Amino acid sequence: MSFTVSILQQGLIYGIIALGVYISYKILDFPDLTVDGSFTLGASVAAISIISGVDPWVACVLALTCGLLAGIITGLLHVYGKITNLLCGIITMTALYSVNLVIMERPNISLAGQPNIFRSGFFGSDAITRLILIAIIVLIIKLILDWFFRTKKGMLIRAVGSNPQLVTSIGGNVGTYKIIGLSISNGLVAFAGSLMAQLQNFADVGMSSGVIILGLISVILGITISKGLKFISGSTASIVGAVIYQAVIGTALYLGMPTAFLRLTMATLLVTILLIGRIKREDTLK
Amino acid sequence: MKKALVILVVMAIVSAVFLVGCENSKGTENLRIGIIQFAPHPSLDNCRDGFVNTMKAHGFTEDTVTYDIQNANADMNLANTIAQKMVADACDLIVGIATPAAQAAFNAAIDTDIPIIFIAVSNPVAAGLSGHSNVTGVSDVLQVDEQIDLIKALLPEAKTVGVLFNNGEVNSVNQVEMLGESAAKSGFGFETATVANVSDVMLALESLLTKIDVLVNVLDNTVVSAMPSIADRCAEAGIAIIGSEEEQVRNGALASSGFDYTDVGSQGADLAKRILDGERNINFELVKETQVTINEAVVQALGINVPEELAAVAEFVK
Numbered sequence: 001m002s003f004t005v006s007i008l009q010q011g012l013i014y015g016i017i018a019l020g021v022y023i024s025y026k027i028l029d030f031p032d033l034t035v036d037g038s039f040t041l042g043a044s045v046a047a048i049s050i051i052s053g054v055d056p057w058v059a060c061v062l063a064l065t066c067g068l069l070a071g072i073i074t075g076l077l078h079v080y081g082k083i084t085n086l087l088c089g090i091i092t093m094t095a096l097y098s099v100n101l102v103i104m105e106r107p108n109i110s111l112a113g114q115p116n117i118f119r120s121g122f123f124g125s126d127a128i129t130r131l132i133l134i135a136i137i138v139l140i141i142k143l144i145l146d147w148f149f150r151t152k153k154g155m156l157i158r159a160v161g162s163n164p165q166l167v168t169s170i171g172g173n174v175g176t177y178k179i180i181g182l183s184i185s186n187g188l189v190a191f192a193g194s195l196m197a198q199l200q201n202f203a204d205v206g207m208s209s210g211v212i213i214l215g216l217i218s219v220i221l222g223i224t225i226s227k228g229l230k231f232i233s234g235s236t237a238s239i240v241g242a243v244i245y246q247a248v249i250g251t252a253l254y255l256g257m258p259t260a261f262l263r264l265t266m267a268t269l270l271v272t273i274l275l276i277g278r279i280k281r282e283d284t285l286k
Numbered sequence: 287m288k289k290a291l292v293i294l295v296v297m298a299i300v301s302a303v304f305l306v307g308c309e310n311s312k313g314t315e316n317l318r319i320g321i322i323q324f325a326p327h328p329s330l331d332n333c334r335d336g337f338v339n340t341m342k343a344h345g346f347t348e349d350t351v352t353y354d355i356q357n358a359n360a361d362m363n364l365a366n367t368i369a370q371k372m373v374a375d376a377c378d379l380i381v382g383i384a385t386p387a388a389q390a391a392f393n394a395a396i397d398t399d400i401p402i403i404f405i406a407v408s409n410p411v412a413a414g415l416s417g418h419s420n421v422t423g424v425s426d427v428l429q430v431d432e433q434i435d436l437i438k439a440l441l442p443e444a445k446t447v448g449v450l451f452n453n454g455e456v457n458s459v460n461q462v463e464m465l466g467e468s469a470a471k472s473g474f475g476f477e478t479a480t481v482a483n484v485s486d487v488m489l490a491l492e493s494l495l496t497k498i499d500v501l502v503n504v505l506d507n508t509v510v511s512a513m514p515s516i517a518d519r520c521a522e523a524g525i526a527i528i529g530s531e532e533e534q535v536r537n538g539a540l541a542s543s544g545f546d547y548t549d550v551g552s553q554g555a556d557l558a559k560r561i562l563d564g565e566r567n568i569n570f571e572l573v574k575e576t577q578v579t580i581n582e583a584v585v586q587a588l589g590i591n592v593p594e595e596l597a598a599v600a601e602f603v604k
Contacts, residue, residue, distance in 0.1 A: 003375075010363070200366050200389070254371065260359065
């Protein structure tokens with residue numbers, strides 16, 4: 001039972017990463033590698049703020065803000081620097097590694113015994129309460145995003161990826177909306193980093209290893225699975241995808257699979273799901 | 287409404303899978319010891335083997351103990367998941383090898399009274415692992431003073447000490463700080479160059495070579511991985527290397543004052559035995575056994591004179 005709770009806690013935080021990746025990869029059609037840096041950015045900003053005595057909730061907001069800035073930098077490089085999207089992400093991600101080291105002053109900060117949104121006493125501190133708190137946070141983020149992408153600005157950001165001519169034709173600036181989208185995406189990922197640092201009680205400069213893969217797999221997993229289920233929005237699908245991702249890893253560990261095979265398992269799962277999705281599509285076309 | 291329903295159903299299925307999994311893994315009378323190794327790495331492998339072998343020598347054989355040995359492959363998120371699984375399995379003891387694995391184990395067990403043993407954590411205080419009743423371990427803090435003493439004995443002409451390290455590894459940063467203090471105390475100049483991964487090592491080394499008389503290694507995973515090429519380049523430049531463990535001396539370092547990681551693991555096993563016998567509130571320990579090792583071939587190549595009192599205690603390798 002407690003393992004299920006842990007899986008859900010971690011899975012839902014990954015859900016926030018997946019939401020961020022969903023915005024860049026799916027909505028903006030922009031494979032953004034910045035997230036590998038902004039996840040740790042969020043964790044390091046939150047960690048250094050908390051040990052300097054900043055309220056943990058404020059620390060989360062600071063992390064979110066720094067993530068927004070990171071996304072803006074990638075966006076500016078792409079839109080005004082005319083650098084290809086993949087390269088922009090790589091540049092910002094690489095730079096963020098140094099930035100994170102400078103922010104933290106050392107590669108690893110322990111938060112053991114520090115105030116923490118999960119242990120503030122206000123919400124209680126057992127595992128179930130922590131899970132409920134994370135679920136509420138994820139739900140709020142999802143609802144805000146769903147609302148935002150139905151506003152006029154949100155609609156235009158959605159059009160950037162699928163139909164940029166439309167944006168230009170009604171007098172919008174594709175570049176500006178791209179930057180806003182990337183900014184939101186990285187803000188979310190940094191926010192997830194700040195939650196993760198508090199959940200695991202430490203921030204480490206190497207903690208983003210695999211985050212972009214995790215985000216992409218979650219989004220593709222979620223969207224492929226929920227295809228045909230029209231009432232599931234892309235945001236929900238991404239969160240569900242992240243939880244499934246974590247559940248698969250948890251199950252594999254439970255079944256005693258050597259950890260060296262975990263990535264292979266994920267790759268196999270992804271290929272299987274993509275192929276099933278494709279076969280289904282071909283069937284309906286016939 | 288429908289959406290919420292679907293989410294609930296998915297969550298229910300996921301939970302059901304795990305509950306079934308939980309039942310299967312229970313039901314044995316054996317003690318259960320979980321070991322999380324942070325990454326595949328020769329030194330960490332030695333810690334693990336030293337731990338398990340000494341545990342068996344203490345009578346905790348596989349007949350009475352189930353060892354759950356997992357490698358996180360340097361993925362911190364995975365280290366967390368592994369630690370959570372071990373806590374859910376109600377392990378009687380969890381061992382974390384290297385700082386992030388130890389922190390993951392500590393954090394996963396924070397609401398329980400499962401004892402945690404850390405191995406190969408160079409600064410347990412900074413890692414938040416000291417001062418908890420159920421946490422103890424072995425700190426592999428490098429004997430930097432002994433390294434500096436080796437330089438004084440073997441290279442009396444040396445004035446400036448250089449060190450290469452990955453500033454993303456918390457263990458290395460701690461050791462370099464200590465090494466710098468120790469070098470300053472003995473009147474040496476101190477130069478550093480940092481790398482982020484193995485491919486940076488050679489360039490960083492070039493930037494150091496002209497400024498230093500001797501290169502000192504700390505226990506840095508990145509730099510140690512590139513040891514064979516570092517040794518080649520330093521031999522060309524006529525710069526001696528003082529290593530941080532015996533293996534580096536075999537790979538071309540002049541000498542080291544260090545320890546065998548098998549002994550570190552085995553010291554952890556001694557702590558584990560005390561804990562399983564019911565003892566608590568044990569302070570963490572520093573590595574006990576250190577040994578000076580000298581490479582004869584390098585001594586000859588650099589024309590170094592080994593003082594007799596050092597030669598008497600040192601172990602020579604070729």
